[in-house]
Every structure is written in C-alpha cells, then in structure tokens.
Amino acid sequence: MSLADAPRISGWRSATIVEAAPLTPRVKRVVLGLDPPLRFRAGQHVDLRLTAPDGYQARRSYSIASGPETPDRLELAIEKLDDGEVSPFFHEVAEVGDAIDLRGPIGGHFVWSVEDGGPLLLIGAGSGVAPLMSMVRHRAARGDRTPAALLLGARTAAEAPYREELLALAAADPSLGILFLLSRESAHGPFDRAGRVDAASVRAATAGWPGPARHVFVCGSNAFVNAAAEAALSGGAPPGSVRTERYGG
Amino acid sequence: MATRGFTGRRTPDDHAARTPPGQALTTDFPVLSAGPTPKIALADWSFTLKVGPRPVAKWSWEEFSALPRTSYVRDIHCVTTWSKLDTAWEGVLIDDVLAAVGLAPPTGFTLAHGFDGYTTNVPTADLVGGKAMIATAYDGAPLTPDHGGPARLLVPHLYFWKSAKWVSGLQFTERDEAGFWELRGYHMYGDPWREQRYDDDA
C-alpha cells in the first residue's frame, strides 16, 4: 500500500466503551465500539480526548491492539501511570457504556500488513505490546505464514499482556515464534527465558529463519526501545529494518 | 460533551498562558523518534546547505564549531501533548549559518534532513530572524544522541517533530515539500497555538 492509499485521519468522533477488563495488574484492556467502523492498518494509533464539565480537555495517543479485520471494535491496552492524568481515568473511572471522543487512525510509519512480507521481528514490553498484537492478529486473521517472531519483555509471566492468546496462536502456527523474557522470574516453559531482550534472545527467536529480518518493530518505553533496538541490530537485523514507537520516558 | 467522571489535572494558572491548547506540562524530557538512535562520530559529522539539488556549502564539525554561537531559553511543545517550559539551548542560529556563506534566504521553503533519513519541512521565514538554530547543547551539556546529538534543528515555536534530530543539512526548496511525518498525515506547518497536529487541522 502506498502512502497515498493510507486511511485518512478522522475528525473527532464518539466511541463507546463496550468492554473493560484487566489484562495484567497494570494494563487494562479497553474495547471501543465504533459505528461507522474505523479503517486502519496494524500498528497505527488513535488519539483519545476526555472533557471535563467546564470544557477542559486532555488528549493522549493509544495504539490499536486489535486487528484491522474488526474495525468496529478497537481494542486498546492502557497501562496505568500512577501520577498520570489520562491513564488512571481508564483504570479507575471509565466503565462500559461511557462515551469517549476519538480521532484516527494516526501514524503511517510503524505499520505492517501481510503484503509487506517478512521475516517479521516484533519486540515489545508493557503496553508496548499493543501495536505488535494488532500485527500478529492481522497475520493470523489472514492465515498468513510469514516467518514471524515476537519477543516480549516482562517482569513475570503474570505481568505479560496477552500471554495466553499468544501461546495459543503460536501453538497453532509453527511459523510464529513467541519468546517471553522474564526479568524477575524463572522460565515456566520453552517459550520463556529468564533475563532481558538481548542479542542472544533475538538470535534464539529467529534461528530457524531463511534469512535476516526484513521488518523489525520495537515498542515500549524509551529506555526499553533503545535497548531492544540495539539487541535487534546486534542479533542480526539489518540497519534500516528497525522501526520504533516510543511511549515516553 | 463532558466525559463522565473526568475532572482533569489543570495547568497551574501561572503557566497556563504559556501552555498551548491540548498540551500538558512535563518536567521530564520524553524521547520520540521513528527508528533506533543513530551513533554519529564527530569525525563523520557534516552539515550541508543546498539550494534545490545543488550543495552550496558544507562544514565539518570543527568548522561548524567555529561559527558564532547563540544561547536562548524557549518553551517546547510535542505533538504527543507534552510541553516543557524554559528549555535552555545553545547552537548556531540559521541566520549565522546563512551569513557565514553570504547567502540571503534563497527560497520560501526549507526541508531539513537528518542522518537517519528523516526529513521535515519548515517555511524559511520560520527559521530566520533569530527564531531557529542548529542546536549542539542542551541545558549546558553537549546534546545527547537520544535528543538528536551531535546536532539537531531547533524550531521551538512549532511542534517538536519540526526540530529534526541528527540534522545533516538544510535544503532550500521552491515549493513546500512534505517531509517524513507530513507525508504520513501530520500538518505541513504545525503551529501548537492553533493545534495544527494533523493535515486537516485548519
């Protein structure tokens, strides 16, 4: 798809929260119902806007975690920052039925479609798994078998969002490799490794591939992204293949 | 319509007049960029001025460091909604870069280029008159790679994606040529006071 074909960014429109439930102790899954649907590409984000009774507004960006195949139900994975303005609202106040203003889809760089091919290397931590989840779900919905590997950093298995879904996807699809890097816990099984994302874990996750990664997507906090992008490059990803999305400090 | 249960955290009154609409103040300095942070050795660094496709001047790090230096303190505004007040920068004003080669602003538009292949467009008028610089120091220390070091373009009155990190040169263009994010739906001008975030914002 060329840049010119990318979906246009909508004006502000209203969405309704149709599901809200914890994914991990710190990350909440929020599903927004949209009528009409919002066409987007895996990896893009939306801006959400909250309005106080006196008209004061706050807006923040959230990556879409659901696949483009369900454009009427956008799933977000929102991590709670204790001193934050918007993320605690979604954890403590927002409920199913609430209306939220939304604009999007936004971002034309951190995107992948099955037409882009692979091998595909995805590396994330925390809520940074959200746009990678959209790519993995898109790939699965299309029955695509592009060689793909997903490396997820988490302190413990319980703090890794989407763990069960990812393990099920990998079990059904030998061309999809999943590796959890657990920094505060030992491995539960062959899909876990103790430690952090490093060159050795990148090599381990991509060992069976016919060639080097063609597209690498790294998402999470800035510190994580710097370390993981470095790991991808020293683990064999060609310079120029690595795209990053940084959620902040 | 108000969002049920949202009251919000307000910008303190003494800073409200300096905070554009939709922005929240931060004391951190968040980092956003589209790829890995490039490592650029000063020996490999250069800065090139082009008029259209034609290079008209090129500096090594040593030569660039000999240009007149300016310091200023400015507020900066990122399109991801953080603003940071009173950031202290040092570098070479675009006015002084042009003066060094005896050049008047040759065209109405400029495309800034980065070592990572990044580009962004800025009207030339927004770069001159003491407004913009090639910054090499932040808060009294050499600019770190995360924040665009060795040198970044700094156009503090526009959204911060216009302040190209790892800048390698400026290219004066006849037409307003969209840069990296501008091709991907972001605004051609990017005035934070008019909330010009995306291409259909007025």
Ligand SMILES: Cc1cc2nc3c(=O)[nH]c(=O)nc-3n(C[C@H](O)[C@H](O)[C@H](O)COP(=O)(O)OP(=O)(O)OC[C@H]3O[C@@H](n4cnc5c(N)ncnc54)[C@H](O)[C@@H]3O)c2cc1C
């Ligand atoms: C393209 C993009 C996609 C994103 N996707 C997701 C997502 O899928 N899930 C998710 O949970 N979050 C995501 N984020 C982060 C999200 O937009 C908010 O920044 C986050 O939820 C914090 O907002 P808050 O209002 O709770 O905190 P704030 O009140 O904004 O701030 C909390 C603390 O973080 C600092 N801070 C504020 N803004 C930033 C910033 N941009 N970078 C670094 N530090 C900052 C503040 O100084 C403060 O200390 C994304 C960000 C971007 C740019």
